[in-house]
Amino acid sequence: MSLRGARVAVAGGGLAGIAAAVEAAGRGAVVTLVERRPFLGGKAFSFTEPRSGVEIDNGQHVHLGCCTAYIALLARLGSLGLTAMQPVLHVDVRDRAGTHGVLTARRLPAPLHMGPSFSRYGLLTRAERLRALRALTTIAALGPRGRDALDDVSFGEWLRAHGQRDAAIERFWDVVILPTCNDRSDRVSAALASFVITEGLMRTQGGASIGWALAGLSHLVDPPARRLIARAGGRVVTGRAVTAADGAGLDLDDGTRIEADAVVLALPPARARAVAPRALPHDPGLGESPIVNVHLWYDRPVLERPILAVVDSPVQWMFDRTAITGEGAPGQHIDLSLSAARAEMGVPREDLAGAMDHEVRALLPAARDARLSRWAVTKDARATFAPAPGQASRRPHARTAVDGLALAGTWTATGWPATMEGAVRSGITAVDEIARQVAR
Numbered sequence: 067m068s069l070r071g072a073r074v075a076v077a078g079g080g081l082a083g084i085a086a087a088v089e090a091a092g093r094g095a096v097v098t099l100v101e102r103r104p105f106l107g108g109k110a111f112s113f114t115e116p117r118s119g120v121e122i123d124n125g126q127h128v129h130l131g132c133c134t135a136y137i138a139l140l141a142r143l144g145s146l147g148l149t150a151m152q153p154v155l156h157v158d159v160r161d162r163a164g165t166h167g168v169l170t171a172r173r174l175p176a177p178l179h180m181g182p183s184f185s186r187y188g189l190l191t192r193a194e195r196l197r198a199l200r201a202l203t204t205i206a207a208l209g210p211r212g213r214d215a216l217d218d219v220s221f222g223e224w225l226r227a228h229g230q231r232d233a234a235i236e237r238f239w240d241v242v243i244l245p246t247c248n249d250r251s252d253r254v255s256a257a258l259a260s261f262v263i264t265e266g267l268m269r270t271q272g273g274a275s276i277g278w279a280l281a282g283l284s285h286l287v288d289p290p291a292r293r294l295i296a297r298a299g300g301r302v303v304t305g306r307a308v309t310a311a312d313g314a315g316l317d318l319d320d321g322t323r324i325e326a327d328a329v330v331l332a333l334p335p336a337r338a339r340a341v342a343p344r345a346l347p348h349d350p351g352l353g354e355s356p357i358v359n360v361h362l363w364y365d366r367p368v369l370e371r372p373i374l375a376v377v378d379s380p381v382q383w384m385f386d387r388t389a390i391t392g393e394g395a396p397g398q399h400i401d402l403s404l405s406a407a408r409a410e411m412g413v414p415r416e417d418l419a420g421a422m423d424h425e426v427r428a429l430l431p432a433a434r435d436a437r438l439s440r441w442a443v444t445k446d447a448r449a450t451f452a453p454a455p456g457q458a459s460r461r462p463h464a465r466t467a468v469d470g471l472a473l474a475g476t477w478t479a480t481g482w483p484a485t486m487e488g489a490v491r492s493g494i495t496a497v498d499e500i501a502r503q504v505a506r
């Protein structure tokens with residue numbers, strides 16, 4: 067639906083706000099995007115780490131082939147070329163003892179594409195693989211309604227009721243669920259987890275292909291979104307916080323007001339409530355789940371693959387940043403991405419880097435004699451909303467009680483976990499909503 071000539075104000079310059087602004091501009095609106103911080107990108111940004119002087123991301127971000135709205139946004143911004151994606155999923159998984167498995171897609175029609183690698187997945191016994199296959203088949207048959215009905219149950223509970231034991235949950239199911247939902251199956255809504263399994267692993271052959279940024283995350287969105295919005299006659303205001311919002315505009319912390327015909331609030335829930343209490347009368351109470359990243363620079367290559375998942379180790383997922391970004395420094399920069407890192411949040415950064423270095427040396431023979439030249443740690447206690455059972459009923463829809471004002475943000479009712487894809491989809495849904503209202 068067109069927004070030709072309408073003035074649209076968007077609060078919040080994370081991916082949801084950027085997607086809303088780009089979508090509204092594409093429909094002919096004159097957009098003003100307001101972001102509190104000096105840069106766009108929200109929870110997905112890069113910065114120069116002061117101790118190392120290297121540009122790093124606030125946390126390793128990956129997207130999957132099924133993240134079609136995020137990919138389309140980057141294409142629209144002209145920055146898709148700053149990302150790469152595996153032609154088909156390929157992840158090496160191992161445990162501390164060195165047992166190895168591979169999850170990879172074959173060029174077969176979905177859902178058979180995962181069959182050959184799964185039938186040889188070395189981290190499960192043959193009996194465990196058969197039981198897991200039965201559970202996968204049950205999930206595939208659930209359909210959207212069947213999945214939604216599982217929101218009050220934890221995925222761990224559901225898996226155990228379907229024949230999965232602790233070892234299989236840790237060594238297969240959580241390899242998928244922990245990084246995508248940012249918690250372990252026992253703490254994740256079965257609706258959300260079964261959605262991820264279906265959408266990522268089973269619906270299409272390329273759905274689980276892993277993509278990543280080749281440059282710092284900020285380069286993907288900040289300059290390109292500013293350019294696109296300006297070209298469409300709009301503007302981006304950074305370094306100004308929205309203090310109040312209604313369907314007719316935004317008040318900013320410098321005392322100015324931006325008048326608008328419609329407003330999208332793409333803020334974290336507490337901020338959205340503070341600036342527009344009528345739009346979000348109750349705290350959705352979703353809770354938060356942290357993510358910690360530990361960057362280690364070694365004087366030589368220690369990790370042979372671009373990505374390695376490790377079960378039964380605090381390391382979880384390792385990324386070869388040197389290979390991913392083409393970083394010029396000698397040696398190798400690896401990033402350990404720790405989801406649901408509640409325990410690690412309280413550990414001093416230096417101790418954490420030391421503990422992870424120790425673990426990497428235990429896991430990778432090539433690291434044993436390597437010299438650690440630098441390290442850096444990023445922590446975000448509020449990285450994502452908690453994907454816990456009951457989340458679906460707590461996540462509000464884009465439409466609010468305030469005429470002309472819609473909500474966006476990864477925490478709104480997208481059906482997706484807290485991901486870049488969920489954020490982008492929420493922004494587009496919010497624009498659909500205001501466009502309907504403006505057309506009335």
Ligand SMILES: Cc1cc2nc3c(=O)[nH]c(=O)nc-3n(C[C@H](O)[C@H](O)[C@H](O)COP(=O)(O)OP(=O)(O)OC[C@H]3O[C@@H](n4cnc5c(N)ncnc54)[C@H](O)[C@@H]3O)c2cc1C
Pocket residue numbers: 077078079080081082083100101102103107108109110124125126127128129306307308309332333334337357358446448449450474475476477484485486487489
């Ligand atoms: C360390 C880490 C790793 C992650 N890894 C992945 C991953 O691998 N894959 C994936 O898909 N997702 C990942 N995510 C999640 C993903 O980054 C987020 O879900 C997504 O970026 C959220 O976008 P958003 O626009 O909904 O919210 P936000 O990014 O939180 O945007 C909200 C914006 O509003 C601004 N704001 C707040 N108050 C005001 C105000 N009063 N006025 C104006 N502006 C205001 C904020 O500064 C912010 O820019 C990760 C997140 C983190 C933190």
